[in-house]
Amino acid sequence: MLAIPPPKPDPGHEGYQATQKQRYLERQIRASKRMEAAAIDPRDIDTAKQRIRAYQAKLRDHIKQHDLPRRRHREQIKMR
Numbered sequence: 228m229l230a231i232p233p234p235k236p237d238p239g240h241e242g243y244q245a246t247q248k249q250r251y252l253e254r255q256i257r258a259s260k261r262m263e264a265a266a267i268d269p270r271d272i273d274t275a276k277q278r279i280r281a282y283q284a285k286l287r288d289h290i291k292q293h294d295l296p297r298r299r300h301r302e303q304i305k306m307r
Contacts, residue, residue: 245293252286253301260304 237243259282263275283302290297 242293245289245295248289249286249293249295249298250301252282252289253298255282256286256302257304260302264304264306 256279259275259278263272263279266272266275286297286302289295
């Protein structure tokens with residue numbers, strides 16, 4: 228029989244907290260994309276695009292820092 232190795236200890240739950248922050252950043256990206264889609268004024272569109280780029284930069288840094296996989300499908304908005 229194959230023995231399953233015990234899980235690595237995560238005393239402060241850093242891994243879980245990192246994934247939850249990743250989910251938060253993905254939600255903010257989706258919200259920003261919805262803001263862009265709903266914007267009428269070109270200034271509001273530019274503001275939303277800047278917000279999208281800022282959150283994507285934060286997400287890239289966070290993913291690199293915690294060695295997480297980027298889940299681009301979570302950043303997409305679903306158009307109905």
